[in-house]
Amino acid sequence: MSTVTFTFDGKQYSGEKGESLASALLRNGVLHFTDSSYKDRPRGVMGLWVEETNALVNVDSGAGEPLKPATTIEIVEGLVVRSAQGVGDLPDTRDNSRYDKANRHVDVLVVGAGTSGLEAAKKFSDLGKSVIVIDDKPTAGGHLVYLGQPVPADLLSVLDRENVTYLPRTTVQGLYDQGYSVATERRTDHLDVNVHTEMSRIRTWHIRAEHTVLATGAFQRHLVFANNDRPGIMLSHAAATYVSNGANPFKTAVVVTVDNQGYRDAIRLHKAGVHVAAVVDIRKKVSKSSKKSSRKAVEKLGIRLIKGATVIDTQANLDGLLSSVTIVDAKSDLQETIKTDLLAVSGGWTPIVHLATFIGIKPTWSVKRAAFIVKHKDSLTSTTGMLAGDFGDDDEAAIFFGPKLSTEQALVAFVDYQRDATYRDFKRAIDAGMRSIEHVKRYTAIGTAHDQGKTSGTVTMGLIGQAIGKAPDEIGSLTFRPPYISIPFAALAGRDRGLLSDPERTTPIHSWHRASGAPMEDVGQWKRPWYFPMPGESMHAAVLRECAAVREGVGVMDASTLGKIDIQGKDAGQFLDLIYTNMFSTLKVGMSRYGLMCGIDGMVFDDGVTTRISENHWLMTTTTGGAAKVLDWLEEWLQTEWPHLEVYCTSVTEQISTVAIVGPKSRELMKRLAPSLDVSNEAFAFMENKHADVAGVPARIARISFSGELAYEINVPAIYGLHIWESVMAKGADLNITPYGTESMHVLRAEKGFVIVGQETDGTQTPDDLDMNWIVSKKKDDFIGKRSFSRADTARDGRHQLVGILADDGSYVIPEGAYIVAGADEKTAPPVKHIGYITSSYDSAALGRSFALALVANGLARKGEKIAIPMADRVVTGVITDSVFVDKENTRRDG
Amino acid sequence: MLHIPCPYCGPRDETEFHYGSEAHVAYPEDSANLTDEEWAKFVFIRSNPKGWMAERWVHSAGCRRWFNVWRNTINHEFGPSYKPFTQQPKSPA
Ligand SMILES: [Zn+2]
Numbered sequence: 001m002s003t004v005t006f007t008f009d010g011k012q013y014s015g016e017k018g019e020s021l022a023s024a025l026l027r028n029g030v031l032h033f034t035d036s037s038y039k040d041r042p043r044g045v046m047g048l049w050v051e052e053t054n055a056l057v058n059v060d061s062g063a064g065e066p067l068k069p070a071t072t073i074e075i076v077e078g079l080v081v082r083s084a085q086g087v088g089d090l091p092d093t094r095d096n097s098r099y100d101k102a103n104r105h106v107d108v109l110v111v112g113a114g115t116s117g118l119e120a121a122k123k124f125s126d127l128g129k130s131v132i133v134i135d136d137k138p139t140a141g142g143h144l145v146y147l148g149q150p151v152p153a154d155l156l157s158v159l160d161r162e163n164v165t166y167l168p169r170t171t172v173q174g175l176y177d178q179g180y181s182v183a184t185e186r187r188t189d190h191l192d193v194n195v196h197t198e199m200s201r202i203r204t205w206h207i208r209a210e211h212t213v214l215a216t217g218a219f220q221r222h223l224v225f226a227n228n229d230r231p232g233i234m235l236s237h238a239a240a241t242y243v244s245n246g247a248n249p250f251k252t253a254v255v256v257t258v259d260n261q262g263y264r265d266a267i268r269l270h271k272a273g274v275h276v277a278a279v280v281d282i283r284k285k286v287s288k289s290s291k292k293s294s295r296k297a298v299e300k301l302g303i304r305l306i307k308g309a310t311v312i313d314t315q316a317n318l319d320g321l322l323s324s325v326t327i328v329d330a331k332s333d334l335q336e337t338i339k340t341d342l343l344a345v346s347g348g349w350t351p352i353v354h355l356a357t358f359i360g361i362k363p364t365w366s367v368k369r370a371a372f373i374v375k376h377k378d379s380l381t382s383t384t385g386m387l388a389g390d391f392g393d394d395d396e397a398a399i400f401f402g403p404k405l406s407t408e409q410a411l412v413a414f415v416d417y418q419r420d421a422t423y424r425d426f427k428r429a430i431d432a433g434m435r436s437i438e439h440v441k442r443y444t445a446i447g448t449a450h451d452q453g454k455t456s457g458t459v460t461m462g463l464i465g466q467a468i469g470k471a472p473d474e475i476g477s478l479t480f481r482p483p484y485i486s487i488p489f490a491a492l493a494g495r496d497r498g499l500l501s502d503p504e505r506t507t508p509i510h511s512w513h514r515a516s517g518a519p520m521e522d523v524g525q526w527k528r529p530w531y532f533p534m535p536g537e538s539m540h541a542a543v544l545r546e547c548a549a550v551r552e553g554v555g556v557m558d559a560s561t562l563g564k565i566d567i568q569g570k571d572a573g574q575f576l577d578l579i580y581t582n583m584f585s586t587l588k589v590g591m592s593r594y595g596l597m598c599g600i601d602g603m604v605f606d607d608g609v610t611t612r613i614s615e616n617h618w619l620m621t622t623t624t625g626g627a628a629k630v631l632d633w634l635e636e637w638l639q640t641e642w643p644h645l646e647v648y649c650t651s652v653t654e655q656i657s658t659v660a661i662v663g664p665k666s667r668e669l670m671k672r673l674a675p676s677l678d679v680s681n682e683a684f685a686f687m688e689n690k691h692a693d694v695a696g697v698p699a700r701i702a703r704i705s706f707s708g709e710l711a712y713e714i715n716v717p718a719i720y721g722l723h724i725w726e727s728v729m730a731k732g733a734d735l736n737i738t739p740y741g742t743e744s745m746h747v748l749r750a751e752k753g754f755v756i757v758g759q760e761t762d763g764t765q766t767p768d769d770l771d772m773n774w775i776v777s778k779k780k781d782d783f784i785g786k787r788s789f790s791r792a793d794t795a796r797d798g799r800h801q802l803v804g805i806l807a808d809d810g811s812y813v814i815p816e817g818a819y820i821v822a823g824a825d826e827k828t829a830p831p832v833k834h835i836g837y838i839t840s841s842y843d844s845a846a847l848g849r850s851f852a853l854a855l856v857a858n859g860l861a862r863k864g865e866k867i868a869i870p871m872a873d874r875v876v877t878g879v880i881t882d883s884v885f886v887d888k889e890n891t892r893r894d895g
Numbered sequence: 896m897l898h899i900p901c902p903y904c905g906p907r908d909e910t911e912f913h914y915g916s917e918a919h920v921a922y923p924e925d926s927a928n929l930t931d932e933e934w935a936k937f938v939f940i941r942s943n944p945k946g947w948m949a950e951r952w953v954h955s956a957g958c959r960r961w962f963n964v965w966r967n968t969i970n971h972e973f974g975p976s977y978k979p980f981t982q983q984p985k986s987p988a
Contacts, residue, residue, distance in 0.1 A: 177971040178898040208898060600938050632913065632955060639961040640979050641922045787926040787934050
């Protein structure tokens with residue numbers, strides 16, 4: 001054993017390398033670790049491992065981590081920690097550690113490398129199965145390690161076998177359906193903090209096992225009596241283990257127990273040189289074998305045995321450390337006080353049922369053991385060891401969680417230490433009628449701290465049972481949720497951080513947008529230029545300028561992100577007739593048509609322009625965000641309803657770059673870009689497509705407009721996108737060509753009353769609701785959604801319909817999402833029923849004022865009605881209008 | 896995370912799939928002649944059994960194909976999967 005130096009609360013200590021921080025501090029005589037979160041009560045270490053509720057620290061050295069139990073930290077040279085009074089905080093330094101992930105398929109996963117787990121691993125390894133053994137402690141052997149006993153060599157050697165992988169310091173955080181589990185492996189924290197390593201700090205394992213063996217063992221739990229939280233009061237197994245390893249700040253011990261574990265620990269304490277003043281056993285009588293193995297053994301060492309009694313209260317010295325305990329005879333109520341600086345509590349074992357409950361296996365109550373156990377075996381999961389109720393002896397524990405307390409005593413009898421929740425709090429929940437553990441938990445906060453009730457859960461269920469005269473399993477069952485212990489988010493992210501956290505999609509023209517200084521808007525995973533500000537220009541000014549340029553001159557927009565689906569096959573026209581509400585099969589080759597698709601419920605689901613490239617070849621465009629969803633939708637119908645249709649779909653979104661030149665001067669610019677193309681209205685009509693060389697690149701040009709203005713969309717193979725864009729900028733320079741972004745695009749389309757699916761719709765709008773009855777074919781026998789249009793609810797009066805809204809104050813832009821109420825009476829007393837809400841709202845250069853689109857109940861019949869919009873600081877009044885604000889007659893699209 | 900048996904690719908993690916609700920709910924051929932109640936039954940009502948259920952999945956991040964599979968809604972155990980328009984295997988129940 002080498003010695004290392006570490007810092008706790010600014011003071012240097014030394015300890016033995018590899019021992020836990022809790023052990024090292026006890027070795028240094030530190031009993032008072034911290035004060036409790038809410039009541040400032042002195043607290044010391046209680047437990048041995050992750051069940052620890054008191055001794056939490058914030059780690060400042062290395063990567064840093066908040067709220068870690070001192071019992072789980074292996075001390076290393078240079079470790080710096082601060083006690084955490086229930087509040088975690090991180091160092092300000094950046095964590096530069098690596099985190100990674102690994103996937104593994106395996107025949108058998110064994111959780112827990114105690115004796116039972118190792119036996120299971122041996123059994124499956126012998127059968128030739130591939131096995132992973134995972135254990136959260138630094139060494140295998142479970143309780144044997146704590147007891148200082150050797151692990152049988154034939155079991156330990158299993159871990160070295162070829163078909164066995166052993167992961168120490170690894171915690172199975174969650175167990176899910178079909179043998180899937182997630183584990184985190186701590187790989188570097190136990191190395192010296194000054195050792196720089198290329199190893200990942202934490203590796204997150206995703207494991208799929210044919211069979212999972214749960215050998216998770218058990219924790220000891222505490223008892224609820226007055227002042228049961230003083231430094232010097234510990235779980236007996238923890239106290240005996242620390243002391244046996246030489247971390248012994250104690251002179252005297254009293255052991256209080258409900259089972260034979262207290263006797264075993266009393267003997268260990270005695271052997272380590274602690275004077276055991278008494279073993280206090282709540283049980284008057286025990287079985288013959290227990291008598292022999294426990295009571296006789298203790299008496300033989302001269303230790304006083306007090307039967308049928310328990311501890312009811314404790315006292316402290318001036319430092320707040322335990323100085324004596326008051327014991328009470330269960331029958332006579334006679335009390336006695338015994339001086340001691342250690343009270344070792346054995347409140348019974350609590351098997352670690354978490355992983356089993358994660359997959360819905362319900363624990364059962366063992367009366368003999370006073371414990372929830374999980375005896376389970378099916379093809380996917382089995383349990384063994386203490387979890388399965390096999391404690392390795394035939395002990396009978398008392399079902400006892402604490403003595404009857406006075407009101408004053410109840411105020412300082414802690415059920416959940418970390419939450420400072422007392423028996424008084426618990427009693428209030430019971431008196432208020434709570435009976436279920438889930439209700440009591442929420443009423444008292446018991447079990448909601450960092451440990452999620454690892455020890456307090458069973459204690460609480462036992463107390464409920466004791467309070468209302470029922471067995472703990474009649475109260476309900478404990479539900480735990482992953483993760484088993486807290487995990488740094490960095491471990492879950494692994495390498496998927498920063499740029500790798502989510503894929504970023506950019507168009508071939510992206511570099512130009514970036515260089516221009518345009519702020520980007522996220523549209524799904526796409527990065528799209530939002531607006532193109534001139535030096536010093538505000539967003540508002542830039543958008544007004546861009547919109548004016550489109551309406552009066554010529555603008556250019558990168559429309560490459562629109563979803564594009566290539567559809568081919570002899571039945572494609574028939575298929576599109578079924579998918580869209582309007583007719584496509586009659587569309588002439590070379591023409592485009594705007595289409596709307598609905599779900600079977602008749603609600604608008606996506607829209608876009610689809611072009612007939614040749615007889616059996618179509619190109620569908622979808623909304624930027626809807627591309628994947630629409631392709632899935634098409635495939636669903638083709639594969640599961642209409643397999644007889646000969647139609648093939650594939651995504652070509654990334655294959656085609658689209659540059660739209662828009663505005664009255666776009667014809668002049670188009671002529672310059674494609675001198676061979678006749679751009680007159682007669683030769684190249686609205687919704688027509690032409691093939692021509694544009695700036696030397698073969699292109700398909702479409703006369704499609706999303707602004708109402710004359711426009712040409714130039715489609716080229718993606719690699720030429722930037723070239724086309726730059727050519728447009730060069731050839732259009734003297735026309736004052738103005739690049740515009742998504743914001744101006746939104747304003748321009750809203751001025752024309754064009755909807756954006758997902759903005760004007762929320763999945764509850766029919767085409768009629770959007771004032772788009774013109775797009776619903778009356779000729780077709782059927783299309784998806786048709787039958788739903790005549791459903792009573794779809795055809796009813798009062799549906800929300802698309803309208804325009806003009807505020808009386810044209811300088812005010814109503815916030816999107818604002819609720820609309822009928823009438824202009826701003827004095828209407830609340831509650832006021834709303835009649836709809838604003839879906840889009842902008843300032844308009846063309847109108848010289850603000851305007852909005854909205855969904856309003858019966859809106860189409862209410863045009864001209866006054867409305868009011870109550871805001872936090874004012875009431876905005878306005879009027880309902882038509883949803884088209886600019887060029888109702890569609891005269892501008894032809895230039 | 897479920898482990899879903901794609902009949903084309905074999906068992907794969909749930910993240911590769913999208914759910915498609917109950918299987919064998921065919922699109923009505925004569926929707927125009929259905930009563931509102933009959934139509935609503937097709938659009939909104941599914942059997943939602945406790946136990947074995949035949950349902951549809953699509954292997955979106957794999958072969959992109961739709962298929963049917965038996966699944967136990969109580970414990971998420973999967974039974975046999977099968978291609979659309981093929982003989983349905985018996986319920987594992
Ligand atoms: Zn597949």
